[in-house]
Amino acid sequence: MARSPHITREGFEALKAEQRALWDKRRKVVKHLAAAAAEGDRSENAEYIYRKKQLRDLDRRIRYLQKRIPELKVVERAPDDPERVYFGAWVELADRQGETHAYRIVGADEFDPKRRWISIDSPMARALLGRALDEPVRVRLPDGEAEFEIIDIRYDNPA
Structure with a gap:
């Protein structure tokens, strides 16, 4: 790919x-x-x-x-629709157990699990791209399919 x-x-x-x-x-x-x-x-x-x-x-x-x-x-500018997930977004997700997970979608050459940066080419990022706040997202992970809900989208570092 x-x-x-x-x-x-x-x-x-x-x-x-x-x-x-x-x-x-x-x-x-x-x-x-x-x-x-x-x-x-x-x-x-x-x-x-x-x-x-x-x-x-x-x-x-x-x-x-x-x-x-x-x-x-x-990519240096925020997308025209900051209410949807695109490249560079910080996305906070909630899983079915209520646990939250935050990720930033970055380029394939800069992903870093320690910083919670995921590659735009990853299954998680591909499932998130174009989605809006409160939308459910299904992702095929190595240990099976998981469902998340988008609870926050930001284009600046939430630190």
Whole structure:
């Protein structure tokens, strides 16, 4: 499945900062790799083998970011209808047991479970998109189908 190109401004800036940091780290790894290579037999040189692997991992992530960043579309404005759930919304849900859950819908490259940010491509976000306050929402979760009710929609951080 294709990833959504949408991203928040802060997510976009974080990816660009990560890319710059990776280039800086890559330069250091290349220096260490050259020093390890100068030590002689590379086949038994643990430092050389480790640095080659580290360089491959860095290059893989740098290549991904070089391809992904130009594809991204920064969403900076609130939707025309703030009473419905769209990209960037903080959504508070109540489940059948009365427990509340709050999520922010963000781009696929910036989801963060610790911050309660879910990807716009996730089943939960797809079920919420376009819904209004007090609407019931059915979501297929890994442990079965669940039903929620939207109790709050905001486009600023509720902290």
